Amino acid sequence: MTTPETASPAAFGDAQSIANDVSSGTRTAASVVANHLDRIATHDGEVHAFNVVTAERAMDAAESIDQRIAAGEDVGPLAGVPVAVKDNMCTRGVATTCSSKILEGWEPPYTATVVERLTNAGAIVVGKTNLDEFAMGSSTENSAFGPTHNPWDLDKVPGGSSGGSAAAVAAGFAPVSLGSDTGGSIRQPASLCGVVGVKPTYGAVSRYGLIAFGSSLDQIGPFTTTVADSATMFEVMGGHDPLDSTSANQPALAVSSKLDAGVDGLRVGIITEMAGDVIEGIDADVIARLRAAATALEAGGATVGEVSIPSSVYGLPAYYMVAPAEASSNLARFDGVRYGLRVDGANTALMNTASRTGGFGPEVKRRIMLGTYALSAGYRDAFYGKAQQIRTKIIEEFTAAYEHFDVLLSPASPSTAFALGDKAADPMAMYLNDVCTIPSNLSGQPSMSVPFGVGDDGMPIGVQILAPLMGDVVMFQVAAELERVANATNEAGA
Amino acid sequence: MYYTVDRGPEVHEPSIPDAWELVVGLEVHVELSTKTKLFCGCANHFGSEPNTNVCPTCLGLPGALPVINAAAVTSAMRLGRALNCEVKPSVMARKNYFYPDMPKDFQTSQYDQPTNENGWLDTPAGVRINIERAHIEEDTGKSTHVGGDGRISSAQYSLIDYNRAGVPLLEIVSCPDIRTAEEAKAYVAELRGIVLALDVSDAKMEEGSMRVDANVSVRPRGSDELRTRCEVKNINSLSSLGRAIAYEAKRHISLYDTGDRPIQETRHWDEEAGRTRSGRSKENEEDYRYFPEPDLTPLVPSVEELEAIDASLPELPGAQRSALAEAAGISAPDAGLIVERGHSQFALDTIAAGADGARVVVHINNNLAGGLGELTPELFAGLVQMETAGDLTSTQTKTVLAQMVESGGTAADIAAAKGFEAMDTSELDGMVDDLISSHPDEWTRFCEGDEGDAKKMAGFFTGQIMKATKGQADGKVIAQILNSRRS
Structure with a gap:
C-alpha cells in the first residue's frame, strides 16, 4: 500500500524540534507557520480537517514571536509551534461553531484557558478543526459542514468526534492539535489516524471555554506525533484553573518526568473484557496489536497479567x-x-x-x-x-484493579478506520466504536492511545493505556516505551 | 439603624366563615446582597444600566463555567442558622426549563440536598411556623415587554436585562402552617427583621429584593386534609400579601360552596383590581428534570465554619423583643415595633439610665417614628424622669421631646425655656388610696416584691395617676404618698 500525499505526520518536524529551532533562531516562526499554511492550502481541500484557517492571525502571531525572540526573550516551550484547535473551544474573535449550523458565525468574546496557556507558551493557532456536531459522533461525519477524511485513506473516516484535529496532525497541517474527549473522542480518532492522543485525568486540564457536551465526562487533551510532545502540551495546559470549579487544585502533573524511565518492574494488566469475545465486535488484528504491545512491555521488564472489569460491558x-x-x-x-x-x-x-x-x-x-x-x-x-450506579460500580472495579496493576491495557478502537458512510445510518453500530474508551470517561481515570502498528488493511492501530486517577505520569512512562518499540520496529521494517 | 416597615393597614381579616380554615405556605425569595453574583465576578447591583453587569458566565455563553461565590454560601448558611435550620452538606442542581430571561435555559438551584432544612420561626405573637428548607439559587434576568398590554402574549417585542441574572437568592419555603392572613404578614415581617439583623439583604419588597409567593388553600375547620392550592405571585407589599391571601381564600370557599372546586394553578395578584387572576395552569406540572450540577462540586461546610457562623449571629429580633419586654415590663409583642425599627438598644440604654420602661416604649412608638435626631439615651431618660415625677404633663413632654430630637439639650433647660411647670396636686391622696384598693395585687408587689418589682409597680401606680390626671400630677408627690402608705 502506498502512503497518500495527504498523510505526512510532522511534515515540518515535531513540536519539540520546531520549538528548538525557533528558539535558537535556526528557523523563524513565520517560516514554520508559512510551511504549514501552504500544506493546508494544498491538501485540506481533500482532507477537510479545518472549519476555518486563521492564516492572517497566525502569520501576525508568528512575526510577533520572531520579534520577541530577536529581542532575546524566552517565549516558552512551544515557541512557534502551530496548533490546530477543535472547533468546540472558544477563541476570542474567531468563529467557534461546534460544526453546527446553530452556532455558525458566532465569535466568542473570550478564549478557552487551554488555548490561552498554549499561546502564552509560544504556540500559534492556525485554525479551528472539524468535529461531529457538538462532539457527538465517532466519525466526524455528523458535521454540518461536511465530513473530514482520513489522511491515510481519503475514503475512510478519521474517527471522531475530534476527527479534524486527529487528521490535521496526521496530515502534517500542524504538529500538534487539541481535542476533547467525552467518550473516546480523542483516543479513537488518534488510533484511526496513527497519532498519539491523550485524555488526561478528569480535572487535570481546565474545561473553561470548552463548549460542554457531557460536563462530568468532557476532558481536553492533545494530539501529537510523539509522546514527548503530548507531555509538553499536557504540562503547559494543565494545573489548576480558578475558572473551572472541577479542575484539580494542584499544579500540572510532571508527565515528562519519566519518559526515559522504561517499564522495568511495572505491573501491566490487560482488560479481559476488551481482549477477547466478552465485548463483541473487537477485530482480531486489533487484539493482536494489543497482545504485541503487552509482549513488548514484558520484554522491557514489566510483568503482564489480565484483569477483569466486569461492569465495563x-x-x-x-x-x-x-x-x-x-x-x-x-x-x-x-x-x-x-x-x-x-x-x-x-x-x-x-x-x-x-x-x-x-x-x-x-x-x-x-x-x-x-x-x-x-x-x-x-x-x-x-x-x-x-446509570450513575453503574458508574460507581465501574469506578470501584477499576480501583480494585489498580491495587494489583500500575497501568491497564486495552484497544483504543475496536477496528481500524472504516469507510465513510459505512455506519452513518446505524447509530448503534457507530456508538459501539467507543466501547473501549467510554469506561475511562465514566471513571475519570486518564487514558491515551499510542500508535502501535497497523491492521490487516494497512491502517493504523492504537493501543490504549489506562492509569489510576492522577496517575498520568506512569501512563506517559508506559506510552514512551511503546513508542520506542514501535519506532524500532518501523525502522527495522523500513 | 432605622428601617422603613410596610406593615400595611391593620386589615381585620374579611371574615372567613367559621366553618373554614385557611392553610397557607409561603415561598420567600431573598436576594443576598453580596458584592458579586453567585457564579461570576460581576457586580451584584440594582439599578445599573441594562446589561452592564454581565460576563460570559452570567450570560450563559457557550463554554463559560460557574464558580460559586463563597460569601453567598456563608450568607445562606447564616440565614439558615438564624432560622433554626440544620445546615448540611449540599449539592447544586440544575432545574431545566426554557425561559428567555434565563440565559442557560436552566436555573442553577438546589434540589434534594439543600443547604438548610427543618427550621422554624416564631412570630412576635408566639406562633411557630415551621420552615421546610432554605436553598441557594440564582436569580433570572428581567424582561420588559413592549407593545400590547405589557404582557408577553401581546407584546410586539421584549427587552431583556441580564444584570439580575446570576444574583444569589435564598428561597425560604415554609410548611403550610399559616392559618390567617395576619399570621402570614407577621411571618414575612419577622423573616425580614431577621434578614436585616443579619445584614444579608436589603430585603425591599418594592424593589424585588424580597419576593413572596403564597400557596393558599382552605379546608373545613377541624379537618387536617390539604386541599388543592393555588400559588399567588406578584405580591409587592405586606398589605398586598394579606389582601391577596384573603381574596384567594374567599374565592376557594365560594367555589366549594357552589359545588365547584379550585384547580391547581399559578395566579397573579392584581393590586388595582384587588383580585387574583389565573396565570399558567399547573395541572400539567412542569417537569424540571433536576440533576446534580456537574460543573460545581458539593458544598461541605467544616465544623469550624459552622461554629464561626453560629458565633457570628447577632441578637435576633425575637431575642431583642424578649430583652426589651423584660426591661420595660411590657409584653414581648408590644416590644415588636421598636425592634422592627431597630431602636431596641436605644430603649434599653434609656431604661438603664433610669427612665420608666413603659413610658420609654410609648414615646418611641408614638413620638419618635421620624427618627431619633439629636436624642441620646441619657437626655431621653432625663425627660422621662421629669414626666414620671410629675414635673411635666404628657403633652408638655411631647413638646419638649420634639425639641430635643431637633436640637439636643436637656429636658430641664428646654422645659424652663418654654415656661413649663408642674401642676397642683392637692387631691392626690384620695386618688392614690382608691387606686391601691382597686389593684391589690400590684400593691402587694410594690410592698413585698424585690427592688425591681417595687420600682416597676411604682411606675405602674404613677402611670395610672398620670393617666387619670392627664399628666397634671407631680410624680414626686405621688411617690411620697405611695411610700407613706406602705409602712
Missing part, C-alpha cells in the same frame, strides 16, 4: 444515559435568543423550537431527546439513576 449503555442527560441541559441555551441561529416564530416558544429544529442536526436531536427522556419524572431513577 455496561459502560456503553450507562454512558448513553449520562452523556445525553447532561447534553440535553447543556444544549438548552441554544435557543435563538442571545446568539447563533434564530428562526422566527409567532411567539418565544415557537421561535425557540424553530431555531433548534433548524439549527441542530439529527444526531444532536437524537441525543437531546434521549437525555430529556432519561431525566424525566418517573424515568429518572430507572435511567439516569441506574
Whole structure:
C-alpha cells in the first residue's frame, strides 16, 4: 500500500524540534507557520480537517514571536509551534461553531484557558478543526459542514468526534492539535489516524471555554506525533484553573518526568473484557496489536497479567444515559435568543423550537431527546439513576484493579478506520466504536492511545493505556516505551 | 439603624366563615446582597444600566463555567442558622426549563440536598411556623415587554436585562402552617427583621429584593386534609400579601360552596383590581428534570465554619423583643415595633439610665417614628424622669421631646425655656388610696416584691395617676404618698 500525499505526520518536524529551532533562531516562526499554511492550502481541500484557517492571525502571531525572540526573550516551550484547535473551544474573535449550523458565525468574546496557556507558551493557532456536531459522533461525519477524511485513506473516516484535529496532525497541517474527549473522542480518532492522543485525568486540564457536551465526562487533551510532545502540551495546559470549579487544585502533573524511565518492574494488566469475545465486535488484528504491545512491555521488564472489569460491558449503555442527560441541559441555551441561529416564530416558544429544529442536526436531536427522556419524572431513577450506579460500580472495579496493576491495557478502537458512510445510518453500530474508551470517561481515570502498528488493511492501530486517577505520569512512562518499540520496529521494517 | 416597615393597614381579616380554615405556605425569595453574583465576578447591583453587569458566565455563553461565590454560601448558611435550620452538606442542581430571561435555559438551584432544612420561626405573637428548607439559587434576568398590554402574549417585542441574572437568592419555603392572613404578614415581617439583623439583604419588597409567593388553600375547620392550592405571585407589599391571601381564600370557599372546586394553578395578584387572576395552569406540572450540577462540586461546610457562623449571629429580633419586654415590663409583642425599627438598644440604654420602661416604649412608638435626631439615651431618660415625677404633663413632654430630637439639650433647660411647670396636686391622696384598693395585687408587689418589682409597680401606680390626671400630677408627690402608705 502506498502512503497518500495527504498523510505526512510532522511534515515540518515535531513540536519539540520546531520549538528548538525557533528558539535558537535556526528557523523563524513565520517560516514554520508559512510551511504549514501552504500544506493546508494544498491538501485540506481533500482532507477537510479545518472549519476555518486563521492564516492572517497566525502569520501576525508568528512575526510577533520572531520579534520577541530577536529581542532575546524566552517565549516558552512551544515557541512557534502551530496548533490546530477543535472547533468546540472558544477563541476570542474567531468563529467557534461546534460544526453546527446553530452556532455558525458566532465569535466568542473570550478564549478557552487551554488555548490561552498554549499561546502564552509560544504556540500559534492556525485554525479551528472539524468535529461531529457538538462532539457527538465517532466519525466526524455528523458535521454540518461536511465530513473530514482520513489522511491515510481519503475514503475512510478519521474517527471522531475530534476527527479534524486527529487528521490535521496526521496530515502534517500542524504538529500538534487539541481535542476533547467525552467518550473516546480523542483516543479513537488518534488510533484511526496513527497519532498519539491523550485524555488526561478528569480535572487535570481546565474545561473553561470548552463548549460542554457531557460536563462530568468532557476532558481536553492533545494530539501529537510523539509522546514527548503530548507531555509538553499536557504540562503547559494543565494545573489548576480558578475558572473551572472541577479542575484539580494542584499544579500540572510532571508527565515528562519519566519518559526515559522504561517499564522495568511495572505491573501491566490487560482488560479481559476488551481482549477477547466478552465485548463483541473487537477485530482480531486489533487484539493482536494489543497482545504485541503487552509482549513488548514484558520484554522491557514489566510483568503482564489480565484483569477483569466486569461492569465495563455496561459502560456503553450507562454512558448513553449520562452523556445525553447532561447534553440535553447543556444544549438548552441554544435557543435563538442571545446568539447563533434564530428562526422566527409567532411567539418565544415557537421561535425557540424553530431555531433548534433548524439549527441542530439529527444526531444532536437524537441525543437531546434521549437525555430529556432519561431525566424525566418517573424515568429518572430507572435511567439516569441506574446509570450513575453503574458508574460507581465501574469506578470501584477499576480501583480494585489498580491495587494489583500500575497501568491497564486495552484497544483504543475496536477496528481500524472504516469507510465513510459505512455506519452513518446505524447509530448503534457507530456508538459501539467507543466501547473501549467510554469506561475511562465514566471513571475519570486518564487514558491515551499510542500508535502501535497497523491492521490487516494497512491502517493504523492504537493501543490504549489506562492509569489510576492522577496517575498520568506512569501512563506517559508506559506510552514512551511503546513508542520506542514501535519506532524500532518501523525502522527495522523500513 | 432605622428601617422603613410596610406593615400595611391593620386589615381585620374579611371574615372567613367559621366553618373554614385557611392553610397557607409561603415561598420567600431573598436576594443576598453580596458584592458579586453567585457564579461570576460581576457586580451584584440594582439599578445599573441594562446589561452592564454581565460576563460570559452570567450570560450563559457557550463554554463559560460557574464558580460559586463563597460569601453567598456563608450568607445562606447564616440565614439558615438564624432560622433554626440544620445546615448540611449540599449539592447544586440544575432545574431545566426554557425561559428567555434565563440565559442557560436552566436555573442553577438546589434540589434534594439543600443547604438548610427543618427550621422554624416564631412570630412576635408566639406562633411557630415551621420552615421546610432554605436553598441557594440564582436569580433570572428581567424582561420588559413592549407593545400590547405589557404582557408577553401581546407584546410586539421584549427587552431583556441580564444584570439580575446570576444574583444569589435564598428561597425560604415554609410548611403550610399559616392559618390567617395576619399570621402570614407577621411571618414575612419577622423573616425580614431577621434578614436585616443579619445584614444579608436589603430585603425591599418594592424593589424585588424580597419576593413572596403564597400557596393558599382552605379546608373545613377541624379537618387536617390539604386541599388543592393555588400559588399567588406578584405580591409587592405586606398589605398586598394579606389582601391577596384573603381574596384567594374567599374565592376557594365560594367555589366549594357552589359545588365547584379550585384547580391547581399559578395566579397573579392584581393590586388595582384587588383580585387574583389565573396565570399558567399547573395541572400539567412542569417537569424540571433536576440533576446534580456537574460543573460545581458539593458544598461541605467544616465544623469550624459552622461554629464561626453560629458565633457570628447577632441578637435576633425575637431575642431583642424578649430583652426589651423584660426591661420595660411590657409584653414581648408590644416590644415588636421598636425592634422592627431597630431602636431596641436605644430603649434599653434609656431604661438603664433610669427612665420608666413603659413610658420609654410609648414615646418611641408614638413620638419618635421620624427618627431619633439629636436624642441620646441619657437626655431621653432625663425627660422621662421629669414626666414620671410629675414635673411635666404628657403633652408638655411631647413638646419638649420634639425639641430635643431637633436640637439636643436637656429636658430641664428646654422645659424652663418654654415656661413649663408642674401642676397642683392637692387631691392626690384620695386618688392614690382608691387606686391601691382597686389593684391589690400590684400593691402587694410594690410592698413585698424585690427592688425591681417595687420600682416597676411604682411606675405602674404613677402611670395610672398620670393617666387619670392627664399628666397634671407631680410624680414626686405621688411617690411620697405611695411610700407613706406602705409602712
